Amino acid sequence: MNIGFVGAGKVGCSLAKLLTERGKQVSGIYSRSPSSAAWAAQFTNTTHFEEINELLDVSDVLFLTVPDQSIRSVYESLDPTKLVDKIICHCSGALSTAVFEGIEKYGASAFSIHPFVAISSRHESYQNLPHTIFTMESKPIRKEHKEAMLALLQDLDLQVEEITAESKAAYHGAAVMASNLMLGLLSVAKRELQAAGFSEQGATEAILSLAEGNLANAIKAEEKPFVTALTGPIQRGDASTVEGHLKAFSGDSREIYRLLSREVLRLAQEKNGTMDDIRLTELLYEDEEE
Ligand SMILES: NC(=O)c1ccc[n+]([C@@H]2O[C@H](COP(=O)([O-])OP(=O)(O)OC[C@H]3O[C@@H](n4cnc5c(N)ncnc54)[C@H](OP(=O)(O)O)[C@@H]3O)[C@@H](O)[C@H]2O)c1
Structure with missing residues (x-):
């Protein structure tokens, strides 16, 4: 499973680093500023991309680890023809998967995976993530997608709690x-x-x-x-x-x-x-x- 990241900030770098440390396949990192993406790629020993849809092309799972207010516009910039059978995630606590409007008609699954912990550093926080709680809310197009995401989070030693989109605000x-x-x-x-x-x-x-x-x-x-x-x-x-x-x-x-x-x-x-x-x-x- 190839996992890509859009947004080379605190959460993107921490998750990408944890994944590579645990031997998972990170397909690459794209960010608004090429220098951020290049730094994150070097930090995680992966590749940086200058075109978001090229990263989507080579990823089975794409994490949009951008600020909450940018999640919708970044999602809308994804090429719908490349979304078939993909897993698209964001990490917001406040937003649900509803922000990925119409994703099911492209044949993709939506996940909102929220770390229930403060992540304060791009290069140190990954060490504190194992054994913390991650909350999952999902709209899977196939049950295998959900099984794969649960297995991935468990492999990272994260403690997963599942909630519904309706309960996200509460x-x-x-x-x-x-x-x-x-x-x-x-x-x-x-x-x-x-x-x-x-x-x-x-x-x-x-x-x-x-x-x-x-x-x-x-x-x-x-x-x-x-x-x-x-x-x-x-x-x-x-x-x-x-x-x-x-x-x-x-x-x-x-x-x-x-x-x-x-x-x-x-x-x-x-x-x-x-x-x-x-x-x-x-x-x-x-x-x-x-
Ligand atoms: N930090 C936490 O404690 C924490 C905890 C739980 C959940 N979260 C959630 O995690 C997500 C990311 O938060 P964060 O703390 O990692 O934020 P952050 O450190 O500010 O990083 C956001 C990254 O996204 C990049 N970016 C911004 N707009 C973009 C766009 N339009 N296209 C591509 N890249 C863009 C930024 O730009 P550059 O390329 O310029 O660097 C930056 O690298 C948010 O949804 C937040 O709610 C954060």
């Missing part, structure tokens, strides 16, 4: 919650510490150290990490402390505290099925009862 939203929104939450907490009198540096250090300890506890938990690592007033059933926090905060901070506390209350109930949660439930849901 999937990506969940990933944003665990990465970007987690930083947003820490930033709100830091601001409240500063409002309470901390220096900016002190607030940053305190918040990062607390968050790191919590994540480490969850990671090392043998089962149910979010339940096991849970500490704090809600899991102790301490409604008066939670009431004090809600009075101390206002605006977005109060709303964020209240909404996330509802999820924490669900975790606390899982941890302790007999906890007295009547007052906590009233506090956390009171605005909805008005």
Whole structure:
């Protein structure tokens, strides 16, 4: 199976390098700027192409590892007569295979294969990819195509999770919650510490150290990490402390505290099925009862 790459950036170079390291056949690399493609070809010990459809010609699988906003136009620049029986992939988390509009009428299969991990370097990140999660969403024209792609990812020691095109937006939203929104939450907490009198540096250090300890506890938990690592007033059933926090905060901070506390209350109930949660439930849901 010959695998080609369009887009010699962080993801394209990392995947191409991992493939060649594992003895897979990379047919070549094309990129917007010939110098990027030439560098990537040298890095992966493969060939660079100056014409995208020449690369398509010699590839069974073509990864479009270009920025999300360019995936559609790059796909549309592929020669439809050369698409028969090909596998076309992109690596976007936000877009589904729907971006490859009409691909089935050309007799090709569409895959969206998203690394659930940050890839920050063109020449180093490939080393960290094995054992990370890759999410696959597919529209195969033949079942052999899907079998071949699953086998390929497994050969690379990647952990594959399958989702549908319809769930792609929610999937990506969940990933944003665990990465970007987690930083947003820490930033709100830091601001409240500063409002309470901390220096900016002190607030940053305190918040990062607390968050790191919590994540480490969850990671090392043998089962149910979010339940096991849970500490704090809600899991102790301490409604008066939670009431004090809600009075101390206002605006977005109060709303964020209240909404996330509802999820924490669900975790606390899982941890302790007999906890007295009547007052906590009233506090956390009171605005909805008005
Ligand atoms: N990086 C991550 O952490 C990460 C994680 C998960 C998924 N992804 C997804 O992976 C895909 C690629 O992201 P990336 O981080 O690798 O981006 P990147 O580092 O910016 O690389 C994109 C590459 O595509 C080339 N390119 C841009 N427009 C092109 C076009 N019209 N035709 C051909 N080549 C073009 C670029 O140009 P030059 O030729 O000028 O270099 C560059 O080499 C995106 O869909 C992204 O959402 C990224």
